Amino acid sequence: MKPRIGRPFALAGLGLAASVALAAPAFAHHSAGAFDRTKEVTVTGTVKEWRWANPHPSMTIVADKSAPVQGEYLFEYPAPMAMQGQGYSRNFIKVGDQVKIKFNPWKSGAPGGLYQEISAPDGRSLKTRQ
Helix, strand or coil: CCCCCCHHHHHHHHHHHHHHHHHHHHHHCCCHHHECCCCCEEEEEEEEEEECCCCCCEEEEEECCCCCCCCEEEEECCCHHHHHHCCCCCCCCCCCCEEEEEEEEECCCCCEEEEEEEECCCCCEEECCC
């Protein structure tokens, strides 16, 4: 006769497996450790791409001539739900818009970073914390 695993043990095992599976995305998520939070940089340019998606929206701009580094800058934003609470919507910015962005730069030195404030063409300005 084969030993049977009791129902409570089977349910506990199933619960453990489910919690591990649900926690995996949290382990994969990164922190703001990739950004130098002691520095703020401001750059202006033209929006090349605006991606409103989970877990983080992102924006690529082509910097104007006043930028410290010429070319494309990549910015990361908070989750869409957090941004909506600050007044953002998917259509706040459009490709081709001229924007001014204040950000914490990537520690790697790559152009771009973690957005702190953005000024839109119509004069609206939104920050990570209003």
